[in-house]
Amino acid sequence: MQNIYNDVRVLDANCRQAYGLTEDIMMENAACALEQAVRKRLSQLSNKNVPIYILTGSGNNGADGYALLRRLTGTCTVYALALSEPKSSLCIEQKKRALLCGAQVLDDSHVNSLVSADGIIVDCVFGCGFHGTLDEHIASSISKANESASYRIACDVPTGITQDGTIESVAFCADETICMGALKLSLISDVAKDYVGHISVQNLGLNRTLFESTEKPLAYLLEESDLHLPLRTKNNVHKGSFGHAVCVAGSKPGAAVIASCAALRFGAGLVTLCGSVQNGQHLSLDADGITSAQNMSVPYDLMCSESFPQNTTALALGMGLGHDKELVQKNIQYLEEHPTVACVLDADICYEQNIVDFLKKASLSHRKVVLTPHPKEFAALLKVCGLGEYTVAQVVQNRIALVKEFCALFKNIVLVLKGANVVIAVHEENADCKIFINSFGTSALSKGGSGDVLAGMTLALLAQGQTALCAATNASLAHALASRSFSANFALTPFALINAVASLA
Template sequence: MQNVYKNLEILDKRAIEKYLLSGEILMENAAAALHTLITKLSHRGSVVIIVCGGGDNGADGYALSRRLVGEFHTKLFIAKEPKSKMCLIQHQRAMEAQIEVVKKIYPCDIIIDCLFGTGLVGEVLSDYQKIITSMNRLGRIKIACDIPSGLFADGRASEVVFEADWTLSMGALKTAFFSDRAKECVGQVVVGDLGVSRELYEVSSNTHLLEKSDMHLPIRHRANVHKGDFGHLCVYAGEHSGAALLAGMAAYGFGAGLVSVLGEGFVKPIELMATQSIPKNVSAFALGMGMGAVPCDLDKMLACAPCVLDADLFYYEGIKGILESYENLVLTPHPKEFVSLLSLTGFAQIDVLELLNDKMEILRAFGMKYPHITTLLKGANTLISQNDKIYINHFGTPNLAKGGSGDVLAGLIGALLAQGYGGLKASITASLAHSFGARMEKSSYGLTPLKLIENIKNIV
């Protein structure tokens, strides 16, 4: 996993002081990182238009222009006259290098967004909206320097945003890239070194970006085993039993040795067991999906084994008492359910839009209130919290936007809890498997929960 930071100013200052660098050295290395990326993405002689603002992001663009001359047909579009100290200096250097300045943006091979950077404050004015719209329309390859223009440092977005194919983040990764809205505009994110390696530039962080290597599948390494070695998950089936059956099927396909469905009035798949009482050897529960009315023996289930809680339980008035009384819980709400959970626990009275505008920090604060609980908050980017730490899964795809996908995820987590995983490890592995299972589907719209389960069985 990789470190992610809300603000890099402190890291820039630390690099300057600790390694005896300067802001100008960092900027020249930022330009060098952009140059390297452009060289990888296009061929010599390509037309490159660099759109420069008046601040240090614009200064990066001017510094870049000097490096590209002779190798690329380089043009500058000055969207705003230089204002910051470094922008004035870099503009003068670019003019001394006789970089061509164009009066309008026209079709080009590569367009570089050096308009606002992380310094965007307030709404984007209409003149700049027109410039960004032209950039989106006329660049064959679109690269954002540090952050797409129109995306705020907290992850919110203005009405018009630069739609980057690539975002080159300077020094380290920023939390702004992983809001749900940012997923539409950052493209592929890469990090550019600023004169020191990331190992030297970065410090410890309480926010992490997950990688595929963080997925620890329940691979069976021992040969002398039996079904009891791999746990027994019990899934409660309430009023809408289909959700519980999907969860059970997912769990059975993800390594659980035994899966029982507790309830009545349903036709079970042949692989699963049906029961009307809590199994004696149960090692984990999955509760809430399609539940409807709360079961009378809920407290008994919560007390005897780790549980993944989903869906209807986040509207249950007794949820606050559950969170205060029990440990070994994994919560898997979507945003609307999480807003209900925040209200019922007395944590906050907010709507979904307020949550989405500050999802990461609200989830972090909730995790600190209930440090013994793991919460997986679904979304375009899934966030997993435990105490003050946040783990970001950015691998999710639109084909997961189907009824039943969340039930599959709850079943995957339940299967891992049953096999002895802790809540955090189970949530991370299940979430990544869920995403990579979806990525195996070629269609963006045709994925079904049962096909997702089959795909997950074949992840290697």
């Protein structure tokens, strides 16, 4: 996994003091990284003479652009397009050096050239400290760059993305972002996902481990290598060796059927659908939300029961449950009477007031609990927990702060906040809140039933004995990576996603 920081300018300053680096040295390394990205793109083109436009601002990001201009001048058809006059001392100096090398600097009257350009555009206008709204002429220039057929590279952070990961008006839409020194949280926001393209982190004159050693990260970005599938390594086992997962069926049992099938596919030895359903029973498409024509009835490889099995090891509650107060209380009471049963809480349960007392007790007892809400459900959960009323947009925009606040209230409870980039968090006793971000998900998962699949996969890992945090991270990674196997991203169904999990091994 990779470290994520909110503001790397502190790291920059620490490294200059600790290792004797100057801003000039670090800037030259930044320009070198940008040059490598540009030349790599040129090597992929049949026409090596395509125009390269470097959009420059007035600060140190603009200085990076002028340093890149100097390094490319004489070997490429390259221009700086100055959207602002240099103001910082380094920007003034780097422009002066580039001009001494014969570099071509155009003013913003040439901005219309961007639209017809079919080459490379490098965004060096604003960096990681940007906040507020772009002024009109810069916003217009960025929009024209986005209209171009050119390959677009962003220096550090695409212009228009604020330090908190929001976009007020317009932002540079990059095919590739060269992040300097360390990974910034602003690049991993849900909104930024459509603007950053492929992200790579480049060093500024010393290795990344040294650069990051002076500050504790805010969060961690999960990588594919962090996934640990529930592969079976022993032969002398039986179905009971891999746990008994139970999904509670409510007013819309289709959701519980999907979750149960996902749990069985992801390794649970036994899976029971608990509620008023029977094997072979046909479920109404309209009432139950089943989205796969191949599974319109309760599969025979699931067990069905109206009562909880005695050997239940993990239980999933909330998917399609509805808001029957008596049913909700019955299930909460079962969990309270069986403290060793791990649980996944999802969807409808997030709206229930009596979940608060259960979470408080589970927090104190260190019970294995994973919550898997999407932003609307998390907003409801925050409200019933007395943490405030938020719109979905506010939850998405302030997700890290809200996740930390929730986890501080319910220590040891693992929260999985779904979204374009999934946030997984837990605040353990005598420790800071640990935050992990899974960026592998695709738009293919924007389909009814995908969340039920995640709940079932998490349930399976809990049933097999994984810790709540391991179950949450492994299920989330597997869920997201399985979704990437579908090139026709509009066609993914829950059962197709469940079947794709088998291809991960």
